[in-house]
Amino acid sequence: MIRGEQLSKSYGDVIALAPTDIHVREGKITAIMGGSGSGKTTLLRLLAGLEKPSSGHVWYGDEDLCSISDRRLYELRQSMGMLFQYSALLNSLNVYDNVAFPLHEHTDLDEEVIQTMVSMKLEQVGLRGFEHLMPSELSGGMAKRVAFARAMAMDPKIVFFDEPTSGLDPISSGVISTLIQNTARKNRMTSIVVTHDVSAGLTIADHVILLWQGRIIAEGTPDAIRDSDDARVQQFLEGRPDGPIPFSRSTTSYIDDLTHRPGTVRLET
Ligand SMILES: Nc1ncnc2c1ncn2[C@@H]1O[C@H](COP(=O)(O)OP(=O)(O)O)[C@@H](O)[C@H]1O
């Protein structure tokens, strides 16, 4: 249903994503994994139509997100849910208004109906009764759960999650992973989960895409990824700090930098 074709994105000299073909499985959970700076968020934002690619296409069926009208894009967005990195709750609104926000924005439903829908979403994440709390009064795990409820408010067909478990303790992280998995399975929701959390990604995904420096270096079922004999994949899975994926990405010699770079202190011998 969603396909990226030769999709790329550069910011000036930085190639955030090299031309990439990607096929998101309908009704399944696709995990986009990789280290920090590997291009995960960029790929997610391109697939969600939040950003224009430098080249290539994003196909939703036979429509190219990059060439449809703003109005059509707005329509499509109503069937998408987003959970952004850092939860991105609206700080001046309480839990109820945060979850109700998409419903107020996109529908003309009566407040009574909206109240029922918000209650259902909050029940699903175990936070019914917390409607009046402000974001500053929530723990990190609660904030993610509210963000999850908000992402689900419009019963989306497609949901994009950016680092849904980052910064959470193992139990809260497990809660969010289970929520994503159960909701995706029950509603046959197409889910795209960006994460650098190896165990969360491999546990919940049907299909895993592993990025490194803006390129896909491995793709397949979690089992296929675990069994991969690519040394870079194994380094990532084991969390080893150095290996084929180097610890330092500097291209110039450290000694040269220390001794010759203008503006740095010269070492006297
Ligand atoms: N708006 C931007 N402007 C400039 N560089 C960016 C921007 N967004 C991302 N990048 C760069 O693109 C690369 C990939 O970033 P990102 O997709 O955020 O990685 P990830 O989500 O895997 O950590 C990084 O080198 C990052 O610094």
Ligand SMILES: [Mg+2]
């Ligand atoms: Mg990111």
